[in-house]
Amino acid sequence: MSPDAAHLAFPRMGFVKVVKNKAYFKRYQVKFRRWFGMNKIYDGQVEVTRDEYSVESINGQLGAFICYLDADLARTTTGNKVLGTLKGAVVGGLSIPHSTKQFPGYDSESKEFNAEIHQKHIMGQNAADYMRYLMEEDEDAYNKQFSQYIKNNGTPDMTEEMY
Template identity: 40%
Template sequence: YAATYATGLLCARRLLTKYDLAETYEGNTDNIGDDYNVQADKDERQPFKCFLDVGLVRTSTGSRVFAALKGAVDGGLNIPHNDKRYAGYDLQDKSLDPEVLERYIKGGVVAEYA
């Protein structure tokens, strides 16, 4: 999960650098467990908008494809999404637990296993 998040983050930063948007849209640098959406500046260029195409991957809660989505969104891309499929989303409470998501992103579950 952590490596997939890092891949999404790296792809977002490289894409924004290619189109000279990296300084304008820095992405989420504070709380990586919280849901983040890129806000457009009225005086600046619009953020790069793209869409997630999962193909044949199963879209279950906590799937690695959503780690790549989270990394790309935190990297500064504008991808329409909601947080229902992130790791740490509770279906009973219908809320996202940011501590659980941050633990997955930082590789805490792998450290506990090893």
């Protein structure tokens, strides 16, 4: 295949070249899933729980849409946004090989994953706790750090409602 024609064949082969932004890739992903009817087979996590979720292939059906995370230059340290994206994609119905070791809530000493801590991070409770801390300890820092949130009459108790 010539290099000039390669880009035309990539979508048929399952390769995706993201040329615009994340929204473009998301639209492409949705279109691809609908095209093969995979949106009817693999719903993703319908009821949100704290349990670790992964997509299983169903016998007699197309295999789950398997993806691999290429973090590129992003450091995959605990709590990084890249890992939040990974978690969202898995809950959305994509099969992505991963480990819970880098998610918030993993204790490296006991080698246990605490899903409750991870859930708090997803719902923004760590930010709410920090807001409460600053409100008590340093009012000026609180007003500076959360000025837009205060402007919209936000309180630490409202963070879970936002998510």
